[in-house]
Amino acid sequence: MSTVLYARVSTLEQNLSHQRTQAEAAGFAIDEVIADDGVSGVSTRLADRPEGRRLFDKLRRGDVLVVRWVDRLGRNYQDVTDTIRHFMRQGVVIRTVINNMTFDGSTTDPVQQAVRDALIAFMAATAEAQAEATKAAQRAGIEARKGDEGRYRGKKPSYDRKQYQAVLDLLVEGAGASVIAKATGLSRQAILRIRDDQAGAEKALAKWEA
Missing domain, CATH: 3.40.50.1390 (Resolvase, N-terminal catalytic domain)
Structure with missing residues (x-):
């Protein structure tokens, strides 16, 4: 083994x-x-x-x-x-x-099998949902770079690309805002903004990376 x-x-x-x-x-x-x-x-x-x-x-x-x-x-x-x-x-x-x-x-117990299979399905669905959200946010970022050249970029985000990706990874793992804030060095408010509007967070970051 x-x-x-x-x-x-x-x-x-x-x-x-x-x-x-x-x-x-x-x-x-x-x-x-x-x-x-x-x-x-x-x-x-x-x-x-x-x-x-x-x-x-x-x-x-x-x-x-x-x-x-x-x-x-x-x-x-x-x-x-x-x-x-x-x-x-x-x-x-x-x-x-x-x-x-x-x-x-x-395991041969039907209840344990049902719980196990439901958990597998939930975790797999979560992984796909996070991937879809990430793709949507990336598209928003691309559009931001295309359409905002030379325009006012707004307030610079408090996070960089590495921190942003770390937040996404921890969110999909089910970590809470306070735990993520401690791990990334960002404020809890910043974590909540990214969580609640991933596309907007990606767009804001993309404007400053352009």
């Missing part, structure tokens, strides 16, 4: 080594890391990624697949739920670093 960490990054603001460090800090003894760098979790299924394919060939009954959160497997609802259920049928246990979730296909 082995414990494999699957890591994925799709932007410059994310970091592969941080995902292993975070997993080990949470108490996971990682035997091997399989990672995809610069791969979208929205448009590319896990089975179609260069390293993601290896998981389907490598993992065996009794192995543990560790991911930072389910969005590392993907941000498409159907792909994530299909992937997790496939591995559970193979006898692989999936564990998340964030929130310490465990998805195990060995």
Whole structure:
């Protein structure tokens, strides 16, 4: 039996080594890391990624697949739920670093199965919803750069691109505003503004990056 960490990054603001460090800090003894760098979790299924394919060939009954959160497997609802259920049928246990979730296909109790499956569905849906919100915000940012050249840009945001991305990542993981504020160094009010109007926050940031 082995414990494999699957890591994925799709932007410059994310970091592969941080995902292993975070997993080990949470108490996971990682035997091997399989990672995809610069791969979208929205448009590319896990089975179609260069390293993601290896998981389907490598993992065996009794192995543990560790991911930072389910969005590392993907941000498409159907792909994530299909992937997790496939591995559970193979006898692989999936564990998340964030929130310490465990998805195990060995249970035969129907109530436990129902709770597990509902949780998988909820987390996969959350990952896709966050991805859609991010795409909408990015489109708003692109339009802001196109249409506001030479115009008044308004008040400069209190956050930079790295902080903004960190806020989005923590929001999708279910962290509260106070926790995110402490982690990013931003005010709680700034976190709430980003949470409640992600498109507007992206647009304001894009104006000052142009």
